[in-house]
Amino acid sequence: MAAGNASVEPRQEVDDLEDLFENAPCGYASALPDGRLSKVNRTLATWTGHTTEELVGRRFLDLLNIAGKIYYETHFAPLLRMQGSFNEVALDIMRADGTVLPVLVNAVVRRDEAGKIRFIRITVFNASDRRRYERELLEARRTADQATVALQDLNLTLVARVTERTAERDRAWRLSQDLLVVAHIDGTLETVNAAWGKLLGWTEEELLGSTFMAYVHPDDLDATLAAFAGIVEKPLATPYEYRFRHKDGSYRRFAWTGAFEAGRVYAAGRDVTVERDQAEALRQSQKMEAVGQLTGGLAHDFNNLLAGISGSLEMMQNRMQQGRFHDVERYMAAAQGASKRAAALTHRLLAFSRRQTLDPQPTNVNRLVAGMHEMIQRTVGPGIPVEVVGASGLWPALVDASQLENALLNLCINARDAMPDGGRITVETANKWLDDRAARKHDIPEGQYLSLCVSDTGTGMPPDVVARVFEPFFTTKPMGEGTGLGLSMIYGFAKQSGGQVRIYSEVGEGTTVCLYLPRHYGEVIDEDGAPTVSALPRSEQGETVLVVDDEPTVRMLLTDILEDLGYTAIEAGDSVAGLKVLQSDVRIDLLVTDVGLPGGMNGRQMADAARVGRPELKVLFITGYAENAAVGNGHLAPGMAVVTKPFPIETMAARIRSMIEASRIAASRV
Template sequence: MHRIEATRGDAPLTTQDVDRIEQLEQHIAALESENTRLRAGAELNSRTVEHLAQEAVRCSEERLSYVLAIRTVGVMFWGQGFALTDVNEAFLHMTGFTRQEALGKTWQELTPPEFHEATWKAVNEVTSLGETTPYEKQYVRKDGSRWWGLFAARKGGDEVVEFVLDITARKEAEAALRLSEARFRAAVEAMQGRLWTNDATGRMVGEQPGWAALTGQSFDEYQGYGWTSAVHPDDVEPTVEAWRVAVAAQRPFGIEHRVRRQDGAWRLFALRALPARDDTGEVREWVGVHTDISNRRAREAELRELNETLEMRVAQAVAERAHAEEALRQSQKMEAVGQLTGGLAHDFNNLLTGITGSLDLMGTRLRQGRTGELERYIGAAMTSAQRAAALTHRLLAFSRRQPLDPKPVEANRLLADMEDMVKRTHGPGIALEMKLAGNLWRTLCDPVQLESAILNLCINARDAMVEGGKLTIETANIHLEEACVAPHDMTPGSYVTISVVDNGAGMSPEVLARAFDPFFTTKPIGQGTGLGLSMVYGFAKQSEGHVRVISNEGQGTTVKLYLPRHRGEASDEDEGTGLASVPRAEAGETVLVVEDEPVVRALIIEVLNDLGYQALEAADGPSGLRLAQSGQRIDLLVTDVGLPGLNGRQLADQARLTRPNLKVLFITGYAANTTQAGGFLEPGMGMMTKPFSVDTLMLRIREMIEVRAG
């Protein structure tokens, strides 16, 4: 500090002036020192305040980050216009929005319309009061679904902070509880029963309005076991005993007993009670219902009586219907038998007349010594006999009792071999076309019967085309599903079809409906037996197949034969039809003949003897078995299948116990258990169908013996 050299004009300063100046200088120096100190303090305070402010900001940001990091509570910051300025991760998780999508949204966008009014109330509260009371409302997620939240808000400066807790699970649980209670009330009302509760020991405690309304008992009257006074005296003891057992066992309880209602009437009630358990499984009380079943029991009694009456009437009606059905079946059977026997009698009388007439003339000519004409009469008798055999064969085919010898058959090859024969049968006026499918499957059937069936169909087609026409024979592979075969009694699977198609007269619906009936024919008398289609039908069914006829009057007929596909190897057999001269027996060869028909047995024995065989004979199964079990030499057993006492198959089986290598030739007209030779015959066995020629029988006997000898 500079010292003040003060003067007053030209006059020198006085001592007093100097003192004052010195005092002033001291004062100024003091002020300058204080000013320096104050400036240093102000500089220090400024730095402290800045540090404190920065620290406050850091703490505030940490607290904000902590709030925003809360995972269970959603936090929202609303700015002007109540638009979102910031949110925490919990809120984003609750709504499904990203942060960028959420920022700027208004509360109206996040709130369903029905909750706008309540939200406006909260907005007014926070605006005017600075905070809200907690509210429940729904929020909208990004995907449009809704969730329940419990929220509260507080105003802080220019922003409003909202905190929300997701209470969706609680609200759903409450709704489920309300629904359960509503269902329970509805169930009780639907039962039209009276609800009551007992304590864990089975005593009625507390207010029981349901029981009081039912019985009219007061609170004091029904407490404990007082409720039993409203139960019929005869039902009290069994009810109490059963109730105590159920309480002790802690299991559901049910019984029926009579209860006196408030109006004094005794009514029958069904009692049902269930134990109510706590979380530990301990029974806390029993909840029961009394349901009036008096009217139901009365109706049940009436229904039982009515049912008994109805059952009696139904039984009577069933018996009457069964009697009527039996009478109808008997009538139909007699009609069928009459039709069958009438047709048989007509045809067999004609055939027998040819046979007996020829034999009569043969006898007359022998007595007259005119033997030159015998050959003609013998031929006529044989023709009639063969026609009789064919008729019998057709009958057996229709009844599905003909003996079959199924073999793997190439249908295309069989039809190709038949082509010339079919052409000769039809003549030049009918054109034949063969449409044979490539890669046709094999089928398993009797080739002889198949050939006969096809020939029958071709003859029927020829007769339907009086003025000529076109006959088509077609083959195909087909696979039938369950829906296709169910109406026709067939098995689903693969089939070979053989179709015979003509463009002849066709059939009317009435004729088509009877096409398979035996002895039904539209041909003139003497030109048809009516067994052709019935024979085809019987053969197809016996071969596990089917036959279908499609026909329209004036447009022609298609007969389609279905035969099951055979997946085995083809048969190498190619049977010849020519007969060689019958060879004689070798020394000592013996044949046992068991036949119950004396004429047939005598003929076979005679021919065997003529050919040099030793012949043993028996008229029934037991006699034949005794000879088979003897020590005599037997090279072949020839036996009928249908024998008295012991059938042919039983005879063969027992004979083979002592003669394991015995060859057996069965001869049969029909037998229910031999209709499929392939399943009936074992190695070393053969079968022939009556009638047969003597030469054919002897050739077969020779073949079987030679095979055994070889």
């Protein structure tokens, strides 16, 4: 039976991969060494307006416009043969209907053991939106710049005219399309121009005698009062924006300048509602540009990993059909390795987006750094000494220690790479008390923090690079030597931990990166570490575990683990079925549940409902990193624990056995 299942499951996985290939959001193709296409997915065929059968046998070169063919033959093809790969080449494909499709092309040459080209793998991304966003972004920036210059020129003119009280001011008062007002120091409106009626619908009679602040949006009131607070001593020359109420109840945004003279406030407000809408559109274009960069880099990395997985599965299938089973283990190991790297990439992405599952615990950071000193030194090599300077009396931090170790190691590796000719790395801890001013500078709440800084004596970075180092997939390293996710992952981890990360660098002087972590007010409890599988006994007393997961494969895996450990397993596919079992009188020693469940409740809600009748119920959550909020952002009740997917079988087995054993020991003491 086991052998039969093993022959079916790879076939199903191959079918799934084939379906993924055909319906991927990007185009895929394989070409022979002479450039003729041997395989084309449905997506690429649809983009070109041809069928896959029409494309197979044609050269990829034939799909391009004249400029693309010239570039392909003179640059793309020669460099591809020399380098073995080419990323994000901008080309134009000619569709069957005569229209042009802008694309980005990635290509990888696959060679046999003798170095002869076997085939070329081509990935094509639709760049239509990207080209449009680039044009829109340029136009929006030009419009915003023109508006800013015009606004500054107008405000300077208005302030000068109001101050000078000349005849020209009176003419501007009558003709100005901006709101002009003379008000008492307490905000009472004494004189307004005709633009108030045109822009806001209020008549002069309705406005005079009312207060200036009566028309300010309630959410902007405090900030507006603060902006005008110093106008008696100094004119408000820099435009200040806030929302002003129209007679119909809507709000428009105005940029105000003003001055105080002879006991009166003279102010001018320009309607910038349309301009700000354009600036919101500009930010959206910038976001889309960043998303394009993120997805492009992600697709590139995952394509490489999928190639390793799919290729290994194909070779496993071939070897099994040939009866050469001694090679299967090698290909299986390759597929598992690629799967683990894919999980690590997902982990980094979710750390950047601040959605990874963290397990914050009171941590002695000095002890953590000291414990890693030897490993860091081995990693960076003997040519770069690593000095650790631990502050005396360092406060503990509430942080996920394993993630902090990863962050520290990544920072030291970056420091090493910035010193190709050697240098020195310094790891330093310190207590930091940030007052209101310092907290605003660091963009974190006021309070007590401990800092962990890594400094190098390397090449340093110019300001434009420093401004981008936390962007996803941004890297200064050569192609193939970095994913560009290291610092963005560290940034996401620090922010998710309630802290911050700051970088200081000068060209030729080196770089310092500092993590700021909130102080933990309490003691640090030493732990002996996680129990191992061999240290825990098998079930001997009929313990029962309820497994709730909507994925049959995961339920099967967990059930097999439990049976191997001697436990009785009960399965449920959703929260409704799981809660029904939990609210019965069936013996349940441990609940193992996914967080994301169908049935109206997530795993945490189901466990909380079950604990009403079973207050001592032990709960082990299994979760993807992005479901951290559902388990309480690291704040679990006693008797609860979490394991993230994907998990090693040994880790899951150890956690299940340790939780049940802990429950058994606690019960024996009662």
